[in-house]
Amino acid sequence: MGYYDIDDILSDATKFPCRFNYSIPGLGYLEGNVGNPIQKNAKIELPLWLARVLAIIGANADEDSEDALPFLELMTPDMLSTRVMNAIKSNPVSLDVHSINSHFYALATKWATLFNDALLVKILNVMILERSQEINNHAASVSIDSMVKNDPGMFLLTLDESEKQLYKDSHISCKEMKQWMIRR
């Protein structure tokens, strides 16, 4: 997750639902009506790079008060709702991660670090292990004849961006290994 990491930048642009804890003048353009103040309890979607900072920093001038209310409150997004969690728990392999969010792991990791969510980490660990086995199966099945296009199959369309990278790397290494073995 470096500063110049394109995937990191893309995943940070994902919008999350939040609720404002204050009425702030001039910020109406976040809601779409320029020039008006933003209302307290207004629900809007903000990109994660903005929401993350605003959810930490409090509005109160005196920093020493511990329970200073931050500008906004992050609400649980759809991709981490109980429905999705149950789907993961039941069968991680058949889950269409790509349709939930194309940067699912990156975002879930950020969310878990933000809220110290041990349960989420546990679920993700099981999920990535099970899915990695399936990815390995698909990556290792290499057809030697490069003319025959490998049918991508349904599973590969459900991969998230980081899983795609994993699949690509392991597939290429399997393929090159095989090519090296059969040549001479």
Place this chain on the structure above:
Amino acid sequence: MDIDIDDILADLDRDTTAVDHTFTSQGNDITVLGNDEPNPEKAEVPRLSPVKDFDDLTTHWRNERMCPELLPYPHLLMARMLRRVQEQMEHIECLSMGFLDDESNNSAQNIANKLPLLCMEADLERLKFVLRSYIRCRLFKIDKQSLYLIQISQTGDLTVPLEELLSKQEIEYHQRHSAILLKLLNSAILRHMPPELQAIDDNDGSVKMVEEPELDSFVFIYVKGPDYPHKQDPMLEVNEEGQRYYPVTIQELKEEVELTIGGIYVMRYSVIRDLLKDRKVILI
């Protein structure tokens, strides 16, 4: 009754091999530039030889390729290697000049003499490939960690000084490359930014701009054991099955792991960093 005479035999063996060593090293190494070993011990240190140096170079190369951080540059080893490449090139040149003179001789002998020359050339190419790949791998890492290297050399919290970490040419590359990069970024984007956003090594923002090497990434290691098997290694311990191992602790899990000699493990780099520095393990 058995009398154990292994040590006496070993003594005899050492005498003969010692003679061998002096014999081989006479021809090849006239100028000995010194040893890379941190603490050479008189009786145990094998003499410098081109073969051992090449082995060392291969190990350095392999470690550098797999390691997440930049490893210290083996100055003496590289100096020896580069000198030998130069000498061998001149040697081959001389030999091929000789062939030109002998053109009039019978051709059968000429063909027979060409095989060693071919071997020498192929061998030289092989060595040069390893050297090139090693240096290019280091340059790639220097590119990636350029800001980090600047930062740690400024704050002075380096474990090894920059002169030891990089070679002279690498230092020059690092300085000039980062200057060029900075100039490009400055003239393209940064001068349009407000002054407080113009720094390229700002670590206080929401995302750190200086990319540190990922010391926690996983590497494959082979536990080689100490260089000299006879010597007592204070870090080695023996487990119930009589195998010798290095105990290491994984900080996050508070878990102790036994790295038995000859074993292959997947381990976090930060855990085995010191063992790698002492050449007890190698990366594969």
